[in-house]
Amino acid sequence: MSIFSPPRYQPPFRPMRKEESLPLELFTSVEKAIKGALFGCRMCGNCILQETAFVCPMTCPKGLRNGLCGGASPEACEVDPSRPCTWYKIYERAERMGRLDRLLEVNAPIDGQRAGRETWLDTLRLWRKRKQGPNPVNFFTNRDKFNQEWEQFFYELRQPDWWRGDSNYHPPAYTEPISNLEARLRSGAFVITAEIAPPLDTSSDTIHQKAGWLKEYVAAANFTDNASASPRMSSLAASKICLDLGLEPVMQLQARDRSRVVLESDAIGAAGLGIRNILCLSGDHQRFGPGPMTKPDQFDMDAVQVLWMLRRMRDEGIYLDGRSIKRPPQFFLGAAGSPFGAPPKYEAIRAEKKINAGAQFIQTQPIFDYDRFTDWLEALDKRNLLGKVYILPGLIPLRSSRAAHFMAEDVPGVVIPPDLVRRMDEAGDKQAQEETGVIIALEMMEKLKRTPGIHGMHIMAVHWEIIVPRLIEAAGLRQPATENATLQNSNLVPEGAK
Numbered sequence: 155m156s157i158f159s160p161p162r163y164q165p166p167f168r169p170m171r172k173e174e175s176l177p178l179e180l181f182t183s184v185e186k187a188i189k190g191a192l193f194g195c196r197m198c199g200n201c202i203l204q205e206t207a208f209v210c211p212m213t214c215p216k217g218l219r220n221g222l223c224g225g226a227s228p229e230a231c232e233v234d235p236s237r238p239c240t241w242y243k244i245y246e247r248a249e250r251m252g253r254l255d256r257l258l259e260v261n262a263p264i265d266g267q268r269a270g271r272e273t274w275l276d277t278l279r280l281w282r283k284r285k286q287g288p289n290p291v292n293f294f295t296n297r298d299k300f301n302q303e304w305e306q307f308f309y310e311l312r313q314p315d316w317w318r319g320d321s322n323y324h325p326p327a328y329t330e331p332i333s334n335l336e337a338r339l340r341s342g343a344f345v346i347t348a349e350i351a352p353p354l355d356t357s358s359d360t361i362h363q364k365a366g367w368l369k370e371y372v373a374a375a376n377f378t379d380n381a382s383a384s385p386r387m388s389s390l391a392a393s394k395i396c397l398d399l400g401l402e403p404v405m406q407l408q409a410r411d412r413s414r415v416v417l418e419s420d421a422i423g424a425a426g427l428g429i430r431n432i433l434c435l436s437g438d439h440q441r442f443g444p445g446p447m448t449k450p451d452q453f454d455m456d457a458v459q460v461l462w463m464l465r466r467m468r469d470e471g472i473y474l475d476g477r478s479i480k481r482p483p484q485f486f487l488g489a490a491g492s493p494f495g496a497p498p499k500y501e502a503i504r505a506e507k508k509i510n511a512g513a514q515f516i517q518t519q520p521i522f523d524y525d526r527f528t529d530w531l532e533a534l535d536k537r538n539l540l541g542k543v544y545i546l547p548g549l550i551p552l553r554s555s556r557a558a559h560f561m562a563e564d565v566p567g568v569v570i571p572p573d574l575v576r577r578m579d580e581a582g583d584k585q586a587q588e589e590t591g592v593i594i595a596l597e598m599m600e601k602l603k604r605t606p607g608i609h610g611m612h613i614m615a616v617h618w619e620i621i622v623p624r625l626i627e628a629a630g631l632r633q634p635a636t637e638n639a640t641l642q643n644s645n646l647v648p649e650g651a652k
């Protein structure tokens with residue numbers, strides 16, 4: 155148990171090497187015991203407590219360092235319902251302390267060399283090396299100067315040179331659209347995207363069939379990336395098959411189960427194959443998978459960090475380790491939005507962080523409660539975000555009363571008003587339930603079509619992709635056939651990939 159944070163979910167890190175001397179080892183043990191009792195510290199060696207209202211983010215079961223996940227709720231953590239959500243605690247305390255805006259800084263992933271080691275002596279060493287304060291005398295004689303020096307000192311301490319995260323907006327450093335999806339969004343058209351779950355086996359027939367249904371109706375198709383921690387054909391392979399069929403993919407890339415090296419490698423590989431749209435996610439915790447479960451630390455990075463890293467690969471032409479990329483990748487970067495997770499004012503901070511880091515479009519979780527969705531949009535507007543990102547609200551057509559109950563009761567971050575569940579319950583047989591699901595979806599599409607601040611819709615039909623063309627036709631949202639979706643002959647493809 156700790157005084158200022160929820161209890162630790164995973165044990166503290168161990169150093170890669172034993173400390174050089176016994177006194178140092180003893181010192182590290184004392185630091186570990188004190189910080190463990192106060193903050194549930196895991197000795198990550200990259201302390202950001204000052205940015206997180208003195209609640210340790212490493213007590214989050216996913217180890218998220220940049221905000222809450224889509225399934226967080228005021229009652230409990232989605233991974234372990236017996237404990238509170240660490241990030242809820244952080245937002246609440248930061249708000250009480252008037253430090254909410256400090257949560258905007260993009261925090262670095264952990265430096266494995268520092269994990270498990272003491273940090274108090276490191277702090278002292280940096281202070282002596284800097285020779286630029288903070289000078290304790292200034293605390294009494296010139297408080298403003300002291301505060302400035304203090305802030306700069308701790309910024310240098312928590313932001314390693316290879317990361318240098320900040321809280322500023324970084325617009326893309328290119329002018330021409332990178333993908334057809336981006337071109338469509340820039341044109342001001344109301345853009346529809348749809349999701350296809352990659353197959354469970356090696357057959358690409360399913361993708362051929364589903365892409366065939368969607369090709370004339372949507373601007374791009376999303377491919378999920380082992381959602382719910384269940385293995386399927388990789389998002390990369392499915393995206394490439396779809397691209398070759400003439401429908402532009404949005405490759406979902408999640409941080410779970412991938413180290414920073416693999417994330418960079420997969421993204422570069424995707425760009426080399428002509429895949430331009432990448433949706434960056436933290437990923438579902440492995441506890442939602444069919445099991446057996448992997449070891450607990452499966453998140454080397456979070457979605458915000460992946461966005462920050464991929465944007466810098468594209469715009470600055472560098473890998474995380476600082477090596478330059480001779481022919482930088484071209485990415486149109488997206489993120490997930492959670493209108494129903496935390497209160498909108500907190501979710502807007504999380505969205506701002508993703509946009510600042512590099513998100514150019516946001517696809518949200520499914521909208522069933524229109525009023526709560528517009529509360530979220532308003533919160534984004536208050537933070538001046540609506541002109542900086544394209545927003546595609548999610549839509550799921552309910553196929554059965556059972557699916558409605560499952561989503562309302564078991565899927566974190568999804569809210570379905572009780573009267574919608576009741577309509578599905580009272581619909582009648584299987585076919586009648588499907589028809590009621592279509593009617594409910596069309597009602598929502600009608601509202602979304604007229605909503606200022608959004609740029610289209612993202613339909614997640616969950617193995618019912620054949621319904622998508624009907625929905626789009628009935629809503630009057632049929633789009634012209636995708637032009638130039640196969641980028642093989644496009645000048646958007648780097649030389650080597652043609």
Ligand code: SF4
Pocket residue numbers: 213214215216217218221222223224225226227230231232233234238239240241242
């Ligand atoms: S709900 Fe999500 S963000 Fe909150 S503590 Fe659990 S895993 Fe972390």
